Amino acid sequence: MGMGMKQFFIIVLLSSFLTLSSHAKSKVSVKEVIESSFDSVTKVEPKALILSASQFKQIRSRAKTAMDTKVYRYYNIYAKGKKRGVAVLITRKVRSKKATVLYAFDNKDILRFSEIMAFGEPPEFVPSNIWMSQLQEQKPTAKLTVGKDIPTISGATLSARSISEGARVARAIYEIVLKNK
Numbered sequence: 001m002g003m004g005m006k007q008f009f010i011i012v013l014l015s016s017f018l019t020l021s022s023h024a025k026s027k028v029s030v031k032e033v034i035e036s037s038f039d040s041v042t043k044v045e046p047k048a049l050i051l052s053a054s055q056f057k058q059i060r061s062r063a064k065t066a067m068d069t070k071v072y073r074y075y076n077i078y079a080k081g082k083k084r085g086v087a088v089l090i091t092r093k094v095r096s097k098k099a100t101v102l103y104a105f106d107n108k109d110i111l112r113f114s115e116i117m118a119f120g121e122p123p124e125f126v127p128s129n130i131w132m133s134q135l136q137e138q139k140p141t142a143k144l145t146v147g148k149d150i151p152t153i154s155g156a157t158l159s160a161r162s163i164s165e166g167a168r169v170a171r172a173i174y175e176i177v178l179k180n181k
Contacts, residue, residue, distance in 0.1 A: 030089070031044045033102060033115045033117075038077055040079040043076075043077075044077055045077075045078065046073065047076060049173070056070050059172040062172040063165070072089065073088075074086055074087060075087040086179075088102070090169055094120070094162045099116060099118065103171070105174045109140040110138065113136045114132060114136070114163065114167055125159045135163070140175075144164050144167045
C-alpha cells in the first residue's frame with residue numbers, strides 16, 4: 001500500500017471519528033474553540049498522526065490507561081507566524097458510546113483547556129462546565145487522575161474517568177510525539 005493510499009485511509013478513519021452520531025455535539029468548531037483560548041490566533045493547522053508501535057507503548061505506559069487506536073488528529077496553533085501550541089482530539093468510549101474531547105497545550109506544556117466536541121451518551125452524563133474547568137491551566141506535573149487530583153462526579157463517574165484518561169493520553173501524545181514537531 002503506497003503512502004498516498006495510507007493517507008487516504010487515515011483521512012477516512014479520522015472523518016468517521018469526527019462524524020459520530022451523538023446526543024451532544026459542540027456548536028462551535030475546533031478553530032473557534034482554539035481561538036477563544038489562545039490570543040491572536042492566525043492559523044489552526046489540522047494534522048493526522050499515526051503512532052508507531054514504540055510510540056503507542058510509550059504513550060499507553062505514560063498515560064496509565066488502555067488505548068484502542070494509533071490514529072489521532074491534532075492541530076498546530078499559530079499566532080503571528082509562531083507556533084503557540086498544539087491541540088489533540090481524543091475519542092474514547094464512555095459506557096457504550098463515545099466522547100470526543102479536544103485537549104490543547106501551550107508552549108509551556110500547560111494543558112490550557114479541554115472541550116467536549118461530541119458526546120454520545122445521554123445528556124445527563126455530560127460533565128458540567130465547572131467540572132471540565134478543572135482540566136484548564138493544568139501544569140505538566142498534574143496527574144490528571146479522577147479520585148486523586150480531580151474529583152469524581154456523582155452520576156457521571158465513567159464520563160469523568162474517560163475524559164481524564166483522555167487528558168492523560170493527549171498529554172502523553174503531546175510530550176512524546178508532538179512537543180518538538
